[in-house]
Amino acid sequence: MITPLEKARQNPGSMKARILNSARRLFGDYGFHGVTTRMVAKDVGIDISTLHYHWGDKQNLYESVVADVNDEICEKLIEIEKKVHGKSLRVRLEVAIEVMADYLFDNPEASNLILFSYFGKTRPDSIMDSKMSEYVTNIAIAMGLAPDKMDVSPQANARVLAVWNSVINFTSGENLFRSILDVDRKQYIEVVKETLRFILIPAFTKE
Amino acid sequence: MITPLEKARQNPGSMKARILNSARRLFGDYGFHGVTTRMVAKDVGIDISTLHYHWGDKQNLYESVVADVNDEICEKLIEIEKKVHGKSLRVRLEVAIEVMADYLFDNPEASNLILFSYFGKTRPDSIMDSKMSEYVTNIAIAMGLAPDKMDVSPQANARVLAVWNSVINFTSGENLFRSILDVDRKQYIEVVKETLRFILIPAFTKE
DNA sequence: ATAATATTCCATCAAAAGATGGAATGTTTT
DNA sequence: AAAACATTCCATCTTTTGATGGAATATTAT
Numbered sequence: 001m002i003t004p005l006e007k008a009r010q011n012p013g014s015m016k017a018r019i020l021n022s023a024r025r026l027f028g029d030y031g032f033h034g035v036t037t038r039m040v041a042k043d044v045g046i047d048i049s050t051l052h053y054h055w056g057d058k059q060n061l062y063e064s065v066v067a068d069v070n071d072e073i074c075e076k077l078i079e080i081e082k083k084v085h086g087k088s089l090r091v092r093l094e095v096a097i098e099v100m101a102d103y104l105f106d107n108p109e110a111s112n113l114i115l116f117s118y119f120g121k122t123r124p125d126s127i128m129d130s131k132m133s134e135y136v137t138n139i140a141i142a143m144g145l146a147p148d149k150m151d152v153s154p155q156a157n158a159r160v161l162a163v164w165n166s167v168i169n170f171t172s173g174e175n176l177f178r179s180i181l182d183v184d185r186k187q188y189i190e191v192v193k194e195t196l197r198f199i200l201i202p203a204f205t206k207e
Numbered sequence: 208m209i210t211p212l213e214k215a216r217q218n219p220g221s222m223k224a225r226i227l228n229s230a231r232r233l234f235g236d237y238g239f240h241g242v243t244t245r246m247v248a249k250d251v252g253i254d255i256s257t258l259h260y261h262w263g264d265k266q267n268l269y270e271s272v273v274a275d276v277n278d279e280i281c282e283k284l285i286e287i288e289k290k291v292h293g294k295s296l297r298v299r300l301e302v303a304i305e306v307m308a309d310y311l312f313d314n315p316e317a318s319n320l321i322l323f324s325y326f327g328k329t330r331p332d333s334i335m336d337s338k339m340s341e342y343v344t345n346i347a348i349a350m351g352l353a354p355d356k357m358d359v360s361p362q363a364n365a366r367v368l369a370v371w372n373s374v375i376n377f378t379s380g381e382n383l384f385r386s387i388l389d390v391d392r393k394q395y396i397e398v399v400k401e402t403l404r405f406i407l408i409p410a411f412t413k414e
Numbered sequence: 415a416t417a418a419t420a421t422t423c424c425a426t427c428a429a430a431a432g433a434t435g436g437a438a439t440g441t442t443t444t
Numbered sequence: 445a446a447a448a449c450a451t452t453c454c455a456t457c458t459t460t461t462g463a464t465g466g467a468a469t470a471t472t473a474t
Contacts, residue, residue, distance in 0.1 A: 047422065047424075048423095049423065049424085050421075050422055053422075054421090
């Protein structure tokens with residue numbers, strides 16, 4: 001059985017895909033309640049009933065968007081793991097910061113959607129919760145913060161979360177933070193990467 | 208001229224204050240668009256017109272809530288600065304983590320509102336932006352990351368922001384993160400504080 | 415070409431949401 | 445006590461919003 005999400009991905013120019021992309025950007029900007037189906041339809045240049053035809057109700061469209069973003073991030077994590085396999089903790093962090101920052105700066109709506117879906121009280125994503133729990137644990141082990149899957153302490157997981165959070169915030173808060181730092185986009189990206197290295201690496205590489 | 212917000216603060220039991228508090232919690236949980244005036248009124252146990260009578264339109268109520276939270280956080284920062292004045296960078300961080308974490312865990316809606324107002328595209332808070340910019344710069348100087356007010360580099364400001372972000376995220380994301388770490392509230396608070404110390408202190412205290 | 419299927423839009427509905435006027439009630443001032 | 449003012453709620457209005465039925469159009473299969 002092929003899901004609408006897979007269909008949209010298979011044909012990037014299709015109406016399904018166009019709707020998904022508009023929805024992704026808008027939900028990322030304004031959150032679930034801040035976006036109306038009419039806004040999305042207008043952005044795509046179609047009627048709302050066409051939107052409902054392809055994606056069902058608003059909730060379903062939103063969940064598809066969140067699933068889309070989560071899958072993408074999952075792929076990124078796998079890509080990173082491939083690159084850093086067997087490397088030192090310092091290199092792991094350097095590469096992870098570089099790759100994740102680049103991805104999130106290219107897809108700011110992804111970062112926002114993650115924040116919205118994590119931090120709001122409206123989180124029906126119990127599937128995502130367990131998926132994320134698994135990722136975090138795996139990363140903790142890969143980083144050598146825990147011996148094996150059966151014995152990952154809350155402390156180890158919390159440290160992984162702290163790393164993850166740092167990256168997310170700077171990309172989601174770009175608008176505000178850039179005005180505070182008073183730099184252009186290119187400079188901002190560099191400053192953020194440098195800051196992340198400054199903050200994160202010493203914690204994990206000290207003797 | 209006395210503002211409605213000051214009036215509400217002067218009399219904590221008043222209708223103005225009760226509405227403000229309900230609105231604060233609800234807006235913190237669901238964001239501006241996720242809350243209806245009827246929700247707030249129902250939570251207080253009053254009619255919507257009473258709400259409008261005291262606070263005007265929804266936008267105005269929301270802005271009062273944000274201003275309320277910002278003022279409170281500003282007070283906390285001043286309180287911290289008093290405690291750590293003249294102390295070492297390590298102690299500064301330890302105290303800041305302790306006090307801010309305690310405050311935000313006691314007032315999770317504050318943390319959420321900050322995130323909502325920082326990260327959403329709907330930020331008409333240009334006043335807050337400049338205020339925050341000033342705080343960040345002051346902290347950077349107090350932390351010895353910059354020589355004087357005229358010469359605070361983006362790097363220095365970014366480091367202050369990184370510290371601030373770390374604390375915010377763990378309090379806003381408590382629901383999700385606690386389920387990942389699988390700990391109770393008390394344990395969670397301790398793990399978070401420990402993790403923040405683990406991540407933040409080495410970066411600023413290494414030779 | 416024709417039938418079957420898929421897609422799109424127009425018109426419309428019902429519910430939700432922001433907002434207000436004005437009557438009723440309570441409080442303060444004179 | 446009476447007048448002036450403040451507070452509260454009920455009824456109601458308008459706009460927005462999510463959603464759908466059905467006709468029109470395009471696409472694909474036979």
